[in-house]
Amino acid sequence: MQIIITTLVILVIGFIVGYALVLTDKKFHVDTDEREQAIRDALPGNNCGACGQAGCDAMAAAMFKGEAPLNGCPVGGASVAQMIGQIMGVDVEAAVPKAAFVRCSGCREVTRDQGRYVGIMDCRAAVQAGLNVTSCVFGCIGLGSCQKACPHDAIVIQEGLAHILPQKCVGCGLCVKTCPRALIELKPRDRQVAVRCMSHDRGPLVKKVCTAGCIGCGLCEKVCESGAIKVEGNVASVNYELCTQCGKCAEKCPSKVITLPRSA
Amino acid sequence: MRDTFRGGVHPAEHKELSREQPLRDFLPEGEMVFPLSMHIGKPSKPVVKKGDQVLVGQRLAEADGFVSAHVISSCSGKVKGVEKRLTLMGTMADCVVVDNDRQFTPAADYTVKADVKDLSGDEIISRVQEAGIVGLGGAGFPTHVKLKPKDPAAIRYVIGNGCECEPYLTCNDQLMRTRAEAIVEGMEISLRLFPNAEGVICVERNKPEAIAALKKAASGKAKIAVRELATKYPQGGERSLIRVIAGVDFPLAKLPADVGCIVENVGTLFAIQRAVCYGEPLYSHVLTLTGDAVKNPGNYVVRDGTIFSELLTASGGLKEGVTLKKAMCGGPMMGIAMSSLDVPIQKQNNGLTLLCEDAVEIAEGQMTACLHCGRCTTVCPMGLMPQMMADSITDGDLKRFETKLYGLECIQCGSCTYICPAKRPLMQLFKQTKTQIMARKRAEAGGKK
CATH class of the missing domain: 1.10.15.40 (Electron transport complex subunit B, putative Fe-S cluster)
Known part of the structure; x- marks a missing residue:
């Protein structure tokens, strides 16, 4: 007998609550477009x-x-x-797919270690501590803040320098915001020409701290036929709207800091 | 009367290395480098150009804006130019470089004491401003700004800070022993700006000679008292001192002047006396060269712009057979780790500590997860809960860090990191997070405008 009463009570409560739910849903219904x-x-x-x-x-x-x-x-x-x-129901032109690249080529081989940093392994913390891990004050610190920020595992740190794997990078730009030295930039995915240095120091100073840095000599600017590469503040940068990927700048660059187009 | 604050730690002092060494003048021989930003606030604007002849005490750069200070030459010679040089913070910054002629010809006679009894408050402040004085306790806040609060009559205490609670450092101890009268006079001059204030010079109990000298100098001065405080770190922190002397806590968003206090380092008081009575600008200050890697630790009166490595070499260099593992500008608690000794001494630097062992490196090897022992909470002088603050950062809950745990009140004294048995780098974590939050707030405020 008891079990029947229990079942009935539960059923009645179930009906009341269910009906209340239906009513509420109707009353607070919001139209969303499918x-x-x-x-x-x-x-x-x-x-x-x-x-x-x-x-x-x-x-x-x-x-x-x-x-x-x-x-x-x-x-x-x-x-x-x-x-x-x-x-x-409209035609959408795809945006130019972008990929990030690191504007530094200062791996351990080409820069001098200056101090041994111990503490929180985070580039931002290291910058704040004021200790220069490498001799160049513009270059990659290599503690991997960008690597931790990347949701797609597209960044690896090798020899104290961040590298971006183009096949994994989706161009979300989260690493760009993370880098305390603002070394990461987005460029069109199909463009290979990139200046991998951000040092605003004058040539001799760059030579002192890194053998692979941009010395701001301006040879690339002279050799470029489309006027796409400009040296400003002692460092070259590429305007991707004008660049034809001829690769002449990369051939001419004395410190080989400009990477070559894939076809070359 | 209470003589200390709640919390704090007792790190090994190591003051015996240099405490009995008298202050020695150090005259550098090499070129001198004067960073344009030796203070909090906007960098100064250079007023000399390449090839100019300058003298000791001459202005090299002028303050740009209200919270800024002049840069004064500490040597005589020819200006080499305004160049980018490596500075203490590890970055290249604009510096005036002077080729030192080793004559140290002063621009004016700084040995004649003028009668300053009739000087008005504004004149005192303008002399301090002309002298380019900044707070010598470490932060480098321009002193003339500090001496000009909104309501001078509301100031109850002018606190002379001679605690020197930082381990290893002894230069202010020596300064107080030998220049006690000048410090007291500097205090008297400061007190004239604040009609309702009394002067309190605070010294930790581990400096009995300095206390005796100051008491002798201050005897008979009705408005100036010398207080002995417990030896504890961070007794010399601005907020800890105000807690003890005035008995008030106040949030970080407020300034000491808002609760009626002005805190000046004893070195700053000495500089005020020199500037007001002798017209001498701030171009030299005391500095301790110490640490177990140094052959001859000592206390020096150094000139701004001297290169640290030159001072070290002239003092006798490192001990034979030791390798330098850690170099710090300042002491081990608040000091800045240096990656190069070839950087210029700035106005507010008061120590160079060179150690054979890198304590941080050793600690990093022993770092474990948090034990939840709560020791950090017991020692925090601000009454914060470092352990929970660190947890909230790891969880990425910066809102909780800021509003529930009052993380922005952290004074970054490092007591929690010192006491932590799990050797966790708490202070660095807080410092980084605080900067992140402040940067975000600034960006938001900028966006609204």
Whole structure:
């Protein structure tokens, strides 16, 4: 007998609560466009924040409202942009896929160690302690703050220098924000020409601390036919909109700090 | 009367290495390098150019803005130019480089004592400003700014800080022993700016000679007292001192002047006396060269811009057969680790400690996880909970660090790191996090404008 009463009580409570739920759902119903949900499903979903939004949910909402460009997801690239374009029924031109690169070639072989840093193994902490791990005050510290920040395991530290694996890098730019020396930059993925030095020191000073640094001689600027490479503040930098990837600058560079195009 | 604050640690003092060494003048021979930023605030603007002849006491760079101080030449010679040189913080910074002619010709006669009884408050402050005086306790805050609070009548105490709680350092001890009268006079001059203030010179009990000398110099002066305080680190911290003398705690966002206190290092008081009575700008100060790697530890009156390595070589260099493992500007608790000794001495530097063993390196080898023993909480002079603060940082919960645990109140004294049996680098973690939060706040404030 007892078991029947118990079952009945539970059933009655179940019906009341269930009905209350149905009513609440109807009363507080919010219309969401199913396309927004579809965009959300199309996005990679790793919530990296590289698009500038709080995460993939926020990005989907912003895209749907037209507040963010439909090709704005740097991780998804062309395929995701195309899918979102189909959902929204418009043609979307894929954004130029970007990849990060480190503007320093100062591995242990070419720079002099200056001090032995002990403490929290984090580049930002080391910079704050004011101790120069390598002789160059502009170069990579190599304690791997960028490596820890990278959600895609695309950064490795070798010989005290950060390297970015282009096949893994999605161009989210989280490492760019982390580097205390602002050494990491994003460049179009298909461009290989890159100046791997950030030293603003004059030539002789650079030579003193690193054998692979940009001395600001300006030979690359002279040899460039499209005017894409400029020396400013004793360091060369490339304008990727003008660069034709001819590779002449890399051939001419006396300290071999400009990397060659893949075809060369 | 209480003579100390809650918390604190007792690190091995090692003051015996240099405490009986009298102050010696050190006249450098090599070129002198004067960084344009030897103070908190904006770097100064150079007023000399390449080829100019300068004299001791002449201005090399002018203060740029209110919170800034002049840079004064400490040698005579020819200006080599304004160049990028390696400075203490490990970065290249603009410095005025002077080719020292070793004559040390002064720009004016600094030996005649002027009568300053009729000087008005504004004149005193302007003389301090002209002399380029900054706080010699370590932070390098321009003194003329400190002496000009919003309401001078609200200041109750002018505290002369002669605690020197930092292990190894003894130069202020020697300064107090030998220049007690000048320090007391510097205090008297400062007191004239604040009608309702009394002067208290605080010294830790481990310096009996200095206390006796100061008491003798201050006897008969109604408004000046000398207080003996317990020997404990960080007794000489600004906030610890105010806690003891005025009995008030106050948040970091406020200045000591907001609770009616002005804290000046005894070295600064001495510099004020020199500047006001003799018209001598601040170009030299006391510095202790010490550590178990040094052959002849000692106390020196050094000139700004001297290269650290030159002082070391002239003193006799390192002991034979030892390798230098750790070099610090200042003492082991608050000092800055140096990667090179070829950097210039700045106004606010008061020690060079050279050790055969790197304590941090040894500690790093023994580092373990937090034991939750709570010792860091017992020693924190600010009453914070370092262990929970560290946890919140590891969890990435900076909001909790800031609002629940008051992490920004940390004065970075290093007591928690010193006492931690698990050898965790707590202080460095807090310092880094604090900088991160402050940078974010500045960015947000900038965005609103």
